[in-house]
Amino acid sequence: MSGPNNGVMVVLEATAGRLSDVSLELISLGKDVANSLGGPLVGVLIGASDVALTAVGCDIVDCYVDFGTIGYSSEMAVTALSARVEAIRPRLLLAPTGTLGLDLCSALSVAFDATLASYVVGLSVDAGRIQATSQLYGGKLLADCDLGDGFAIACVVPGSAVALQLGVGDVEVSNHSLDAIVGSLAIEPGIRHEPEASGVDIVAAELLVSVGRGIGASANLEVVQELADALGVPMSASRPVIDQGWLPKPHQVGKSGKKVKPKVYLSFGISGAPEHLEGMRQSEVIIACNTDPNAPIFKVAHYGTTLDLFDLVPELVELVEG
Amino acid sequence: MNIIVAMRQLADLVEELEVDSSGTDIDREFVKFVSNEWDEAALEEALCLKEAYGGTVTVVGIEEVDFHQTLHAALAKGADRAVELTGDFEGWIPTRQRAAALAWFIRECDFDLVLTGVQAADDLNGQLAGAIGAMLGVAHASVVTNISVEGSEAHITQELGGGVTSVSRARLPLVLGVQSARQAPRYVPISRIRQVMAEATIEKVPVTGESFGNTPQVLRLYAPEASGTATMLEGKPKEVASAIYDVLVAKGVAGSRKGN
Numbered sequence: 155m156s157g158p159n160n161g162v163m164v165v166l167e168a169t170a171g172r173l174s175d176v177s178l179e180l181i182s183l184g185k186d187v188a189n190s191l192g193g194p195l196v197g198v199l200i201g202a203s204d205v206a207l208t209a210v211g212c213d214i215v216d217c218y219v220d221f222g223t224i225g226y227s228s229e230m231a232v233t234a235l236s237a238r239v240e241a242i243r244p245r246l247l248l249a250p251t252g253t254l255g256l257d258l259c260s261a262l263s264v265a266f267d268a269t270l271a272s273y274v275v276g277l278s279v280d281a282g283r284i285q286a287t288s289q290l291y292g293g294k295l296l297a298d299c300d301l302g303d304g305f306a307i308a309c310v311v312p313g314s315a316v317a318l319q320l321g322v323g324d325v326e327v328s329n330h331s332l333d334a335i336v337g338s339l340a341i342e343p344g345i346r347h348e349p350e351a352s353g354v355d356i357v358a359a360e361l362l363v364s365v366g367r368g369i370g371a372s373a374n375l376e377v378v379q380e381l382a383d384a385l386g387v388p389m390s391a392s393r394p395v396i397d398q399g400w401l402p403k404p405h406q407v408g409k410s411g412k413k414v415k416p417k418v419y420l421s422f423g424i425s426g427a428p429e430h431l432e433g434m435r436q437s438e439v440i441i442a443c444n445t446d447p448n449a450p451i452f453k454v455a456h457y458g459t460t461l462d463l464f465d466l467v468p469e470l471v472e473l474v475e476g
Numbered sequence: 477m478n479i480i481v482a483m484r485q486l487a488d489l490v491e492e493l494e495v496d497s498s499g500t501d502i503d504r505e506f507v508k509f510v511s512n513e514w515d516e517a518a519l520e521e522a523l524c525l526k527e528a529y530g531g532t533v534t535v536v537g538i539e540e541v542d543f544h545q546t547l548h549a550a551l552a553k554g555a556d557r558a559v560e561l562t563g564d565f566e567g568w569i570p571t572r573q574r575a576a577a578l579a580w581f582i583r584e585c586d587f588d589l590v591l592t593g594v595q596a597a598d599d600l601n602g603q604l605a606g607a608i609g610a611m612l613g614v615a616h617a618s619v620v621t622n623i624s625v626e627g628s629e630a631h632i633t634q635e636l637g638g639g640v641t642s643v644s645r646a647r648l649p650l651v652l653g654v655q656s657a658r659q660a661p662r663y664v665p666i667s668r669i670r671q672v673m674a675e676a677t678i679e680k681v682p683v684t685g686e687s688f689g690n691t692p693q694v695l696r697l698y699a700p701e702a703s704g705t706a707t708m709l710e711g712k713p714k715e716v717a718s719a720i721y722d723v724l725v726a727k728g729v730a731g732s733r734k735g736n
Contacts (some may be wrong), residue, residue: 226642228617228634232606253636256594256618256653260571260606269690270572270602272595286692289700291597292489295502296700299600299692309602340615341632341646349639361729385730397517397656403639410619410635410655417727420720425489439727441720442706448492448699457723458706459716469717474730 158305160193163244165235166215167200167254176250178317180310183277184248185318190279191245198238200231200254214326224332225343228257233335236265246277246284247307252409259309269301273428274308284308292427293450311428312409313435354404356390360417363387364407364434367394368423368444368463375400377467378422384474390414392430408433422463426451477531477625479522480585482578482592482604483515483550485540489597500694501568502598504541511546514593520657521623522591523554529625532556534585538565538577544678552664552672563683570691571599575607577683583612587649589630594619594653601691605653615646618653 164184166177173181181197188195194213224230235258239247247262249255251273263270275296276287284301286308301308336343356362363382369375375389382389389405396406407414409429419437424430426442426449434440435454442455443463452458459466487493488508496503522533535550536559537543547558561577582590590612592604609616621641622633625648633643635655709716724730 225644226634226636227644229615253619253634256603257606257616260575260602260604261610261616263572263602264575264607264610264689267689269692271692272600272602285695288600290600290697291487291493291502294489294493294699295495295697297500297600297694298696298698299694301692302690304690341617341644341650344634344642344644346636347641347643361724361727385724387729394513398660406639409637410639412639416729418724418729420724439723441723446490450700452706452708453700455706457709457720459709459720461713461716465713466717466720469713470720473717473721 158243158245160191161196161242161244162188162191162193162246162248163196163198163239163242165200165247165249165254165258166197167250175317176252176312179312179315180248180250182315182318183310187246187277187279187284193245196242196244198235200234224336225345227339227341227343229339229341230332230335230343231257232261234330234332235262239266245305249307249309251309251311255309259307263307266305268305268307270307270309271299271301272309274310275314277308289428292425294448312432349404354388356388356405356407357412357414359388361385361387362390362414362416362419364390364392364419364421364424365395366392366421366424368425369395372398372400374464377464381467381471381474384471392424392427421451422467424451425449426454477525477529478585478587479525479531479533479589479591480582480587481515481519481522481533481535481550481555482590482608483519483535483537483546484512484574484596485509485543485546486512486596486598495697500697502697504567509541511549512593512596514595514654516661517657518591518593518654519550519553519555520659520661521654523662524658525589525623525625526554531588534559536561536578536581538569538574539563540565547678548669548672548676549664551676552669553662557679558676559679559681561683562680568598568694570688571601571604571607572688572691575604575611576686576688578604579608579611580683580686581681582608589623589649590614590651591654594655600694603653605651609651612651614649614651616651616653617644619655620652621656622658623652
C-alpha cells in the first residue's frame with residue numbers, strides 16, 4: 155500500500171438529477187484544500203446517473219451510478235468507497251454528516267488507519283498538515299484539531315461552506331459497477347420509503363410554533379398546543395420531542411425531519427443543536443424562548459427571551475385570543 | 477438472540493461546560509456525567525427485541541464517572557449482564573480507543589447484534605458503530621430506527637434524511653448505531669435501581685494496551701464567538717409576550733384571526 159498523494163476526495167450525493175446542497179459545499183471546501191496541497195479534487199458520486207457531471211467542479215469524478223436504482227446499503231457504500239480510496243489514495247476524504255457520512259467515516263478510518271474528525275465546520279492546511287475545526291457538545295464548543303500529515307477524513311456538517319457556483323469545465327468521468335459488490339453483501343440494498351403523508355404540513359405553514367426538550371414532559375405540550383391552536387398553526391418539534399413519542403414524526407424539523415422556511419419560527423425550549431438549525435435557519439424571522447442564555451439557538455434567532463415558557467406562553471395566548 | 481449494548485457516559489449538556497486549564501478539554505471536575513441518550517435508545521431497542529424473541533442483553537462500557545449508575549439502571553430495566561471494562565481510560569477518550577476496547581471484549585462473546593447510540597455529542601473522532609463493526613469485521617449501519625428479526629436475518633430501518641427511510645434485509649451478526657427505539661426509553665423506579673444495586677454484580681474486566689491507531693490532536697477547545705444577532709427581549713412575561721405578538725402581527729401571521 156503506497157502513501158497518500160495530495161488529492162482530496164469528496165463523497166457526493168445526488169437526487170433528481172442534481173447534486174445535493176451539501177455536495178456542492180463539500181466541493182467548495184475540498185477545492186480550497188486541494189489547491190493548498192497542490193493535488194486534484196476527486197468526486198465520488200453515489201446516486202443517480204443523470205447528473206450533469208461536466209459541471210461539478212472536480213478534476214475527476216468517479217461514479218457509482220447504480221445506487222439510486224438499487225437502493226441504499228451502508229455496507230455497499232463502505233465497500234465501494236474503500237475501493238476508490240485504495241485506488242486513488244487521497245490525502246483527505248470529505249463526507250457529509252448524515253447517514254452516509256456516519257456509515258462511511260468511522261469504518262474507513264479503521265480500515266485505512268486514517269485520522270478522522272467529525273462535525274467539521276472548517277478546514278485549513280498549515281505547513282502540509284491538515285487542520286479541522288469541529289462543532290461539539292451540540293454546538294456549545296468548537297475544537298481546533300490537527301489531523302496530521304497522513305490520510306485524514308473529515309465528516310462535514312452541512313451548511314459549513316458556501317456551495318460552489320458551478321461552471322462547466324473539463325472533467326474526467328469514470329463509471330464503476332456495483333454488480334460485483336451487491337452479490338456478497340450481508341446488508342442488502344434497502345427499499346426506499348418516502349415520508350408518509352399526514353394531515354399536518356409544517357413545510358407549508360407561514361408560522362410555526364415549535365417545541366424542544368425544554369418542554370420537559372409530554373403533559374406540558376398542552377400549554378404550547380393551546381398557543382398553536384389560538385394562532386391556528388401547526389406545532390413542530392425538535393428531535394428529542396419526537397424520539398420521546400410526544401409528537402409524531404411528521405412534526406419534526408431538522409436534519410432527519412423536514413426543512414422549513416416559515417415567515418416566523420417561534421420556538422420554545424429548543425436549544426439549537428446543529429441538526430435542528432439545519433432545518434430551520436432559513437426562516438424569515440426566528441423567535442427563541444430558552445432559559446439558557448448560552449443556548450446556540452440565540453446565534454441564529456432574531457429575537458430571544460430567557461423567560462420560562464410557562465410564564466410567557468399563557469400571556470401570548472391571552473393576546474392572540476384578544 | 478444475544479444482544480450486546482455498548483453504553484457510555486457524557487457530560488450533561490444541560491449544564492454549562494467550561495474548558496479546563498489545558499485549553500483542550502472540558503473541565504471534568506465539576507460537570508455532571510450522564511448516560512448518552514442515544515445509548516439509552518439502543519438499550520430500549522435491545523430490551524424490546526429480547527422481549528419479542530428471547531435471549532440475553534449484555535450492557536458493556538469502559539470505566540467512566542458514574543458509569544455504575546448507568547449499568548445499574550440497565551440491569552433494573554431488564555439487562556441480564558453488566559460489564560465494566562477497566563484500564564487506562566482518562567479524560568476525553570477517542571472513539572477509536574473506546575471501540576478498540578469494546579471490540580476486544582465483544583470478539584470473545586457469542587452475539588447476534590451489537591447496538592449502540594448513533595452518536596455522542598463529544599465523539600470528535602467518529603461514531604462508535606462503524607468503528608466497532610470495522611474492527612470486528614462485522615457489517616454495520618447507522619441512524620437505525622427499527623429492527624426486526626427472523627431467524628438469522630434482520631430487517632433494519634435507516635433514516636436517510638428528510639423523512640425518507642430505507643429498509644434493508646440483513647444477515648446477522650450486525651453492529652447498529654441506533655437513532656431511536658420503537659418506543660421511548662422505559663422508566664424504572666429508583667427503588668428498583670436500589671434493589672439492583674444491593675443484589676446484582678457488575679463484572680469488571682481489565683483491558684490492557686489495545687492499540688487503536690491515529691486520532692486527531694486537539695489544539696484548542698473553546699466556546700464559539702457570540703455571532704448572535706438575537707435581540708434579547710427583556711421585561712415581564714406580559715411585556716415580552718406583547719413584543720413577540722407585535723412581530724407576529726408585523727409579519728402578517730397573527731392578528732387577522734382576532735375575534736374568531
